[in-house]
Amino acid sequence: MRQLEVSIDVSDAVGLGVAARISATVILPEPAMLPARPVICIAMPSSSYARGYYTCDLPGAGSGAQSAFHAERGWIFVALDWLGCDGSSGIDPEDLGYSMLTAAAHAAQAEIVLRLANGVLAPDYPPVNGACVVGIGQSLGGALLIAQQARHGSFDGIGVLGFSAVHSHPATPPGGAPVVVAWYPRDARLSECREPLNAAALAAVQGAPAQAAWEAVAWGFHYDDVPVEVVEQDLAHYEGIARGGDPDAPSPPWYARRTPQRAARSTLTPGVVASEAAAITVPVLCAMGVRDLVPDPRGEARAYASARSVDLFVCPRMGHVHNMAGTRALLWERIHLFGEWCGSVKTAGSLR
Numbered sequence: 001m002r003q004l005e006v007s008i009d010v011s012d013a014v015g016l017g018v019a020a021r022i023s024a025t026v027i028l029p030e031p032a033m034l035p036a037r038p039v040i041c042i043a044m045p046s047s048s049y050a051r052g053y054y055t056c057d058l059p060g061a062g063s064g065a066q067s068a069f070h071a072e073r074g075w076i077f078v079a080l081d082w083l084g085c086d087g088s089s090g091i092d093p094e095d096l097g098y099s100m101l102t103a104a105a106h107a108a109q110a111e112i113v114l115r116l117a118n119g120v121l122a123p124d125y126p127p128v129n130g131a132c133v134v135g136i137g138q139s140l141g142g143a144l145l146i147a148q149q150a151r152h153g154s155f156d157g158i159g160v161l162g163f164s165a166v167h168s169h170p171a172t173p174p175g176g177a178p179v180v181v182a183w184y185p186r187d188a189r190l191s192e193c194r195e196p197l198n199a200a201a202l203a204a205v206q207g208a209p210a211q212a213a214w215e216a217v218a219w220g221f222h223y224d225d226v227p228v229e230v231v232e233q234d235l236a237h238y239e240g241i242a243r244g245g246d247p248d249a250p251s252p253p254w255y256a257r258r259t260p261q262r263a264a265r266s267t268l269t270p271g272v273v274a275s276e277a278a279a280i281t282v283p284v285l286c287a288m289g290v291r292d293l294v295p296d297p298r299g300e301a302r303a304y305a306s307a308r309s310v311d312l313f314v315c316p317r318m319g320h321v322h323n324m325a326g327t328r329a330l331l332w333e334r335i336h337l338f339g340e341w342c343g344s345v346k347t348a349g350s351l352r
Contacts, residue, residue, distance in 0.1 A: 001071045002028040003055075004122055006112065010083065013107035014100050016091060020083060022108040025055045027067040027077040031126050037343045038131040040076045040116065042109050042155070043067075045256070046139035046162075047264040048238055050086070051079035052254035053138065053323055059233070060324030061225040069332045075339065076128065078112055080105055082144070087257040096260035097187035098273075102148035109133075109154055132156045132343035136335060138322065139163050139293065140260075140267050150276035157342030159285040159335050162320050165277035165303035167270040168293040171220035171320075179216050180205045183269040189262060197269070220291045222319040225326050234321060268293075274303065283309035283345055285338040287331060289318030309345070311338060 004026040011020045043066070045053040054077070055067045067077040083104040084091040112121065119127035135155040137145030142163030148154050170179045182196035196202060214235060222231045237255050251257060266272050284307045286300040294300065301310040313334045318325040325331075 001030070001068065002122060002125075004028065006121070008108040008111050010104040010107040013103045014083065016095060016100075018090065020091065020104065022083055022104055023051065023081045023086070024108060024112060025051050025067070025079045026112065026121065027055070027071040027079075028122060028125060029071045029074050029076065033074045034076075034126075034128070035074050037347055038076065038128050039074070039339050039343055040078060040113060040128070040131045040133045041070055041339060042133065042135045043077065043079045044082065044105060044135070044137040044141035044145055045079075046141050047082070047259045047267070048256055049138070049254055050256045051081045052252070054079040056252070056254045058254055058323050059227075059230045060321075060328075061223070061227070061326030062324070062328040064329060066323055066328070066332050069329065070336060070339075073336060075336070076116065076131070078109070080108055082141070082256075082260060084260060085256040085258055093258055093261040094189050095262070097262045098144065098147045099151075099187070101144055101260055101263055102151055105144065106148055106152040106154050109135075132339070132346045134159065134339045134342050136161055137163070139168075139320070140264055143168075143267060143273050144263070146273045146280065147276045149282065150273075150279045155282060156346045157283040157285070157338065158280070159287060159338060161287050161331075162289065162292050162294070162322060163267075164294040164296075164300060165273060165286075166299055167295065168268050168272075169295050170217060170268075170293060171291045171295075172216045173219045176216055176219070181268045182265070184265045186266040186269065186272050187262060188266075190265070220293070220319055221321050223289070223291065223317045223325055223327075225317065226319070226324055230324060234324070277303040278305040280304055281306045281308070283307065283311070283338070283342050285311045285313065285335065287313040287315065287334060289315050289320060289322060289325065289331075291319045293320055309341075311341075 043054045115121035116128040136159035138161045142160040183198045288294045315331045317327045
């Protein structure tokens with residue numbers, strides 16, 4: 001395998017008036033491993049993670065990097081950062097709504113696929129033409145993936161991971177008090193929505209122990225076999241991101257230093273991408289852990305009203321942070337099978 005680090009200029013696509021670039025890691029299988037029908041997998045992380053979520057062997061109960069898993073089986077794997085996640089660009093997170101983030105991701109993806117087709121991405125690597133392009137996205141990355149497909153038609157199939165197109169909501173342990181989270185209108189700046197849409201529901205639970213809420217998050221994000229020190233490190237990162245993050249602070253390469261707050265704050269609002277989900281026609285994989293942000297897994301298919309193929313996979317012994325789970329490779333195998341199916345559909349031309 002070869003690993004390339006690339007930086008794509010997306011300034012024209014986003015029109016912010018400042019230089020805008022997206023970083024990506026491209027994992028290439030050896031040319032002899034490329035199948036007759038190549039698959040290019042474009043992977044987008046959650047708001048609090050960077051592309052290292054897919055390319056690093058994350059701590060946890062399992063082992064291995066997802067990018068290597070797929071590349072060893074012949075896929076070209078492209079892990080994209082979301083715009084501004086490193087905190088060094090000077091882009092205001094309040095400028096990064098769904099339209100901006102999806103336009104940037106689509107432009108970066110299109111440039112990488114074009115370079116692969118022209119044989120100029122890597123020295124001595126053959127042109128990759130006629131590929132099946134599959135997108136996968138975790139949590140907010142899944143929401144953005146849905147919006148990008150509806151608006152730009154970027155993919156031949158999408159895998160929505162740990163996100164509900166109906167209503168994402170934190171899981172709670174048996175007997176635990178339900179978690180109440182703020183609902184914000186999509187793409188509204190914070191100055192435009194000082195009060196959440198469900199302010200009354202939030203006021204009703206004011207004074208509830210914060211520790212109980214964090215324990216519920218820990219239970220839903222990580223299964224019982226994930227070491228406690230890994231869980232604590234992960235929750236500490238979320239807490240730091242919620243306070244605004246520090247782009248100069250040392251951090252593992254799988255964590256983002258900034259969150260696209262304008263987009264992220266509405267992730268748990270019911271139906272945040274409902275209209276885009278209903279418009280998607282390509283095959284869809286809805287995959288999640290047995291503890292995740294998807295309250296009704298079997299209800300997800302109804303969100304994709306125009307898709308002729310909707311698959312569901314609930315991975316055992318897995319929380320919301322899939323790539324730290326002991327069963328991570330089982331999820332990756334399911335995604336790989338889905339990608340091969342998308343290639344067959346594209347070749348047949350029967351589901352458009």
